[in-house]
Each structure stands twice: as structure tokens, then as C-alpha cells.
Amino acid sequence: MADKLTDLDLLATFVEIYRGGSITAAATRRGLTQPAVSGQLAKLEKELGEPLFVRSSRGVTPTPRADELARRVGSHVDHLRNALDPAPALEGTVRIGGAAEFMTARGLPALTPLVRRGIRFEVTLGLANDLLDGLKTGQLDIVLSAVRPGAGLTATPLTDEEFLLVGPPLLARTVDQALLAVDPARALEHLPLAAYSDELPIIRRYWRSEFGKRPKNAVAVIVPDLRAVLAAVIAGAGVSALPRYLAEPALTAGSVELLHQPEIPPLNTLHLVTRGTPTPAARAVVEHLQERDWGVL
Incomplete structure (x- = not known):
């Protein structure tokens, strides 16, 4: 069973590279570092005995073998990943704030698994101090902040x-x-x-x-x-x-x-900041973000 799960992991990484046309994009969506994604791709190519992508300065271009593999496994990988995900369904709305650049490149992709589990997000983009003020006044539930907040808020280091x-x-x-x-x-x-x-x-x-x-x-x-x-x-x-x-x-x-x-x-340091006792949905978001391997930002 472990080998099958490993094979699924390699194929899931392949599908993300194929769909995004980039190892960098696949790393973001998979929550892995770029070297880890490159290593998984190299292992899959070795198992298949032929290259799947042609590398260039603009990203990667799929070979005919990659086109064929994507057609055969893409939808099946999606279904299997959902079936093997033991996480229970969630509900509720979480109001989260962060810098536009980080949320676009890393934050929103990291939250997508929770969307699939039923959480709805209202995202506010802006400067750290403005977002922290919104957290203090109850307009936000969670803030991802590069500024460490003052008293009254709970800040946990998330990544660097x-x-x-x-x-x-x-x-x-x-x-x-x-x-x-x-x-x-x-x-x-x-x-x-x-x-x-x-x-x-x-x-x-x-x-x-x-x-x-x-x-x-x-x-x-x-x-x-x-x-x-x-x-x-x-x-x-x-x-x-x-x-x-x-x-x-x-x-x-x-x-x-x-x-x-x-x-x-x-x-x-990027901090995960909350106020008071989080709702069950917000607590699930906090735990999900803290458990994530952010790699090198």
C-alpha cells in the first residue's frame, strides 16, 4: 500500500507540473520545495524510462509521452486524492487578511484544500498594520502578518x-x-x-x-x-x-x-495572528497553516 501511495504522490506532482507548466507553480500548489518537486519528477521519469518535460527559461514543455500520461491519469489522480483524504468535512466562513503578494503566491494556494472541505473564505489584502487593526475590531478572524502585533493579539511564528x-x-x-x-x-x-x-x-x-x-x-x-x-x-x-x-x-x-x-x-518572520478564541473553522485554518511545510519563502 505504501508503494501505491508513493506512486500516487509522484503522479500528483506530475499532474500539477503539467497543468501549471512550471515546477515553481507545482511546488506552490503541492506545498513542497522546488528541489522536492524536481526530485519527484526525476524519479517518475526514471521509472518510465523517458523524459516528460523539456526545460527552458520559461518553464517546462510537455513531451508527447507527458501528454499521453496526463490524459490517462489526470482525472483519476484527482479522484484518488479526494478518496484518500481522511479529513472530515468542515463548515463556516473565515475572514483572513494578508499582504497581496504573499496571499497571491502562497497563501491562497495553501488554503485551497480547506475550500474543498467546505470552508468559505473572505480574503482582505492590505498592509499589515491596517489588517491587524481589522483583527482587533473583529472585522477579521486571522491575519498573516510580517509585523509582530502588540498586546491583545496572539501571534505564532509561521515561517520566514x-x-x-x-x-x-x-x-x-x-x-x-x-x-x-x-x-x-x-x-x-x-x-x-x-x-x-x-x-x-x-x-x-x-x-x-x-x-x-x-x-x-x-x-x-x-x-x-x-x-x-x-x-x-x-x-x-x-x-x-x-x-x-x-x-x-x-x-x-x-x-x-x-x-x-x-x-x-x-x-x-511571518506571523499567524488571531484574537480571542477562534471559531471551529478558524481553528481548523490555523492548524492547517501551522502544519504546512512552507519550504523557503
Whole structure:
């Protein structure tokens, strides 16, 4: 039985890669790290004796063998996964808030299994302090916050966001590597910044953590969405510090490059925040999120 479950796990990963056209997307939907998904795919390809996808900078393209396999197993995998899921049905509405970028890339995919079990979600996207205020006043049941709340709320560390300093290849070529090794802040000083807000919260945290000083760089773009910041960086407007989960696909595609390699990457803890005694549905959400393997964000 264990072998059959393992085979189902490999096929479930294959189906997610096939449907999403990306190992990164499959990792998000499966709640696994990218290396774990790549390893499962390699094992399945070894068992079948032929490749299932052609890798490229844009993702993966299925081979004819993959098309055939997806037609044969796709719907069966869905039915088997549902049949083997021992989780009981749930009911109720949970009002949950979080940053738009995290909820889009990781939060909503992580909540999907609970939707299948019957929970209805009302999702609010916004800034951490505004969401925490909504939690205090009873407008929200759960907040996923990069800001640790004050008294009156219960915060549990959920996972850590890792920040990477990235820029487009053309700007990366202008960095003096010899100077970067001895005085990185000065070596990067000429590069324009693309930032989330004019206070440069993430960038200032990166500079303070890694270089011990504030950035002196000119700010070229300010846009209150990290996905838009990444788009500006890819287009060549500037450089920025971004969470790994947002920057990694662009790094894999070669659209951006690492500008600095810290010995210990800067981390920011994401907290799961509640108030009072959660409803049964909210408690199920809390337990589900805490049990999830988030990998490296």
C-alpha cells in the first residue's frame, strides 16, 4: 500500500507540473520545495524510462509521452486524492487578511484544500498594520502578518521570508566586483532603486542587516506592490530587495541576477495572528497553516 501511495504522490506532482507548466507553480500548489518537486519528477521519469518535460527559461514543455500520461491519469489522480483524504468535512466562513503578494503566491494556494472541505473564505489584502487593526475590531478572524502585533493579539511564528537583492543583467554588469567584496554598499551605490514605498522598508532592512548603513542610492520607482516592483526590476528600471518566493522564478529564467550574496540571508518572520478564541473553522485554518511545510519563502 505504501508503494501505491508513493506512486500516487509522484503522479500528483506530475499532474500539477503539467497543468501549471512550471515546477515553481507545482511546488506552490503541492506545498513542497522546488528541489522536492524536481526530485519527484526525476524519479517518475526514471521509472518510465523517458523524459516528460523539456526545460527552458520559461518553464517546462510537455513531451508527447507527458501528454499521453496526463490524459490517462489526470482525472483519476484527482479522484484518488479526494478518496484518500481522511479529513472530515468542515463548515463556516473565515475572514483572513494578508499582504497581496504573499496571499497571491502562497497563501491562497495553501488554503485551497480547506475550500474543498467546505470552508468559505473572505480574503482582505492590505498592509499589515491596517489588517491587524481589522483583527482587533473583529472585522477579521486571522491575519498573516510580517509585523509582530502588540498586546491583545496572539501571534505564532509561521515561517520566514528570505530576502534577495536582485537587479536586471545590464545593471548587474555595472557592479565593480572587486569593490563589492570589500565595500558592498559603495559598490552598489550607483544603482537606482525600485521600492515598495518611499520609506524603503525592505531595502533599508537589507542594507542595515548586511551593510550596517542606510542606502544612499537614488530611488527610481515607488509602487505599493512587490509584484510590480519585480516587474520594474525585470524591465531595467532599478534594483530591489525582494522575497525569494517572488524573485526565484525570475532568477531561474535569467530575467534578474543576484547582486549580493550574504553569508546568512536576511530573514523576516511571518506571523499567524488571531484574537480571542477562534471559531471551529478558524481553528481548523490555523492548524492547517501551522502544519504546512512552507519550504523557503
